[in-house]
Amino acid sequence: MADINFILRLSNLWSGFVSLWITDVEKRHPEIAYQNAIDSMIEKYGKLKSATASIMRRREDVSARLGRDQQELAAINADLNVALATGQDELGIVLIQKKNALEASIKSLEQDMEQARTDADEAKSSLVQVKSEIQKLKEEKDRMLAQMLSAEARLKIQNQLEGLSVDAEVRALDNVREHIKNTVAEAKMGSELRDSDLDVQLNKLRQSSGAITARQQLEEMKRVKAAQATGSSGKSM
Incomplete structure (x- = not known):
């Protein structure tokens, strides 16, 4: 037990060192940190895009099944009217059973369709939002790196001016x-x-x-x- 605790503590310590090292590298190279964040968001965008495609495909499948059931229900209703008109009671009973089953299926499919539409809309909205965040992050990267370069240039000039200070001459x-x-x-x-x-x-x-x-x-x-x-x-x- 003591050995396990020691290994866990050692692992946490090493993770802390690695995290500090990465943080220091990111501070000295902010372009790497920004690009890593952008790449991570692009990867998530790809996964979300695949998930959204699956949701939209399900919506299309439900819509197709609902359309087929509605067409079949229309045909059964027509057959049922003929059976009733011709006195085919046994056939009418069978058609009524199919009609009831189709109506129950259609009701369930309509609920599934509504949920599929909602899921698809939410997935598309999330997809658009993530894409927008990626674009914002790219713009922020360009803006912040430009500010960083400008600040470094100003610091360089300030250091040069300090090197040209007249303090020594004044003291002389x-x-x-x-x-x-x-x-x-x-x-x-x-x-x-x-x-x-x-x-x-x-x-x-x-x-x-x-x-x-x-x-x-x-x-x-x-x-x-x-x-x-x-x-x-x-x-x-």
């Missing part, structure tokens, strides 16, 4: 911008440090003192020159 420029900013900051910092250096300040002070001394010397030279000019004017008078 960010690094360059950062490097430039750092260089400018370093240069500015060097200038500021140089301006704050004691030797630089002393040199600036000396340059400033030299300028002041030179200006003082200029003013003194101008004063002396003016005094000389004034003295020369006094002697002349």
